[in-house]
Amino acid sequence: MSITILGQWVLASGSKHRAKQLAAAGIQAALMPPHCDEALIAGEAPHARALRLAEAKAREVATRAGPGAIVIAGDQVAHAAGNILRKPASIASACDQLAAASGRWVSFESAVAIHINGQCQHALTLTRVKFRTLTATLIDRYVNAEMPLDAAGSFYSEAVGGWLVDRIESEDPSALIGLPMLALGRLLRDAGVDPIARLPD
Incomplete structure (x- = not known):
């Protein structure tokens, strides 16, 4: 069954983090979690996976x-040393991921897609994160304090997890949170939509 939302922003996600990003930028979006198969495809590159899923989410919700x-959709794929780091879902998995990231660089491929008037466009932003050397005690304290079980890479950069990081390299610091807002802005403007022009008077 289709819900008509004429001229309204729709976020193809149930993510509170992405919703907060949009709200902070003046976009009050209705949340519609997508129904997409997110199973891994053998041999698919992390950036290709992120772009494919972002577009699939946007198209399905549209x-x-x-x-x-x-419709705005996003997907983020974290990877290190050829391994994809999925959302941990459990405390043990989160601790294992952070232990593996200790002292190393982890890449985050953040894709965003928009669907407007039957047309879908997408973009990608790469962010590289250098983690501090993390002890088991520090990891345990962090995971139990913030419970980053729905975060790729097992940490929230915009919250307490920021203390786990030594360095971040990206053209768009917002991308690490979930949505690359600079890329989103470019996509929207190219589609003839300026978020500032749509702010209430």
Whole structure:
């Protein structure tokens, strides 16, 4: 069943983090979690996976949001040493991921897609994160304090997890949170939509 949301922002996600990013930028979006198969495809590069899933989410939600909706979707893939770091889902997995990241660089491929008037466009931002050397005690304290179980890489850079990091390299610091906002802005403007022009008077 389609829900008509004429001219309304729709976030193809249930992520509170991405919703907060949009709200902070003046976009009050309706949340519509996508129904997409996110199974890994053998041999697929991390950046290709992020772009594929962001576009799939945008297209699927657009079929339910109805004509006129401005649908935004995102996907983030973390990887290190050829291994994809998925959302940990458990405390033990989160601790294992952070232990593996200790003292190393981890790459985060943050994709964003928009679906407007039947057209879908996407973009990607790469962020590299150098983690501090993390002791087991520090990792345990962090994971139990913040419970980053729905975060790729097992940490929230915008919160307490920022203390785990030595260095971040990116053209867009917002990308690490979940949505690369600079890339999103470019996509929207290219599609003829300026978020500032849509702010209430």
